[in-house]
Amino acid sequence: MRFKMRQLAVAFILITSICVLSACDKSNNKGDKKIQVSNSKLLEFFENEIPDAEILLAKEEDLNGDGLKDIVVIYTRYNNNEMVVAINNEKDEFKLSNSHKAPIENQSIQFKDIDDKDPIEFIISGSKNGAVGYGIYRLENDKVIDLFGEDMNDCC
Ligand SMILES: [Ca+2]
Numbered sequence: 001m002r003f004k005m006r007q008l009a010v011a012f013i014l015i016t017s018i019c020v021l022s023a024c025d026k027s028n029n030k031g032d033k034k035i036q037v038s039n040s041k042l043l044e045f046f047e048n049e050i051p052d053a054e055i056l057l058a059k060e061e062d063l064n065g066d067g068l069k070d071i072v073v074i075y076t077r078y079n080n081n082e083m084v085v086a087i088n089n090e091k092d093e094f095k096l097s098n099s100h101k102a103p104i105e106n107q108s109i110q111f112k113d114i115d116d117k118d119p120i121e122f123i124i125s126g127s128k129n130g131a132v133g134y135g136i137y138r139l140e141n142d143k144v145i146d147l148f149g150e151d152m153n154d155c156c
């Protein structure tokens with residue numbers, strides 16, 4: 001009886017740790033996923049507007065403060081990397097912003113309200129041949145405004 005209990009306890013610990021490990025794996029995969037978007041219609045709109053684009057990274061956030069998630073997309077097309085915002089309007093209309101150059105490797109998109117004022121800003125960073133650069137942008141009147149950047153020319 002005692003022996004059985006111990007076996008059960010061991011089995012329980014094993015199962016629990018396997019569950020914890022696999023949950024860990026899942027969250028890691030999610031973090032690495034290149035398309036982190038819930039509005040698939042808006043993403044489809046982007047794909048229809050720029051059909052030759054291969055998406056490198058896409059992340060969503062409300063970038064113009066209307067409560068609807070917009071999508072920052074970094075993509076490659078004709079050997080150039082570019083970044084654009086797919087905008088979801090109040091009337092559920094979709095629109096693309098102007099595009100900017102984007103880093104060649106190790107792209108990342110972060111959202112941060114840098115001036116404590118709506119809307120939230122976003123930071124694009126990445127590298128080319130080990131040269132790292134980043135830029136801070138804000139969406140204003142459906143346009144992506146370049147607020148600040150460092151060494152973006154080295155990494156784009
Ligand atoms: Ca929005």
Ligand SMILES: [Ca+2]
Pocket residue numbers: 113114115116117118119120121
């Ligand atoms: Ca802001």
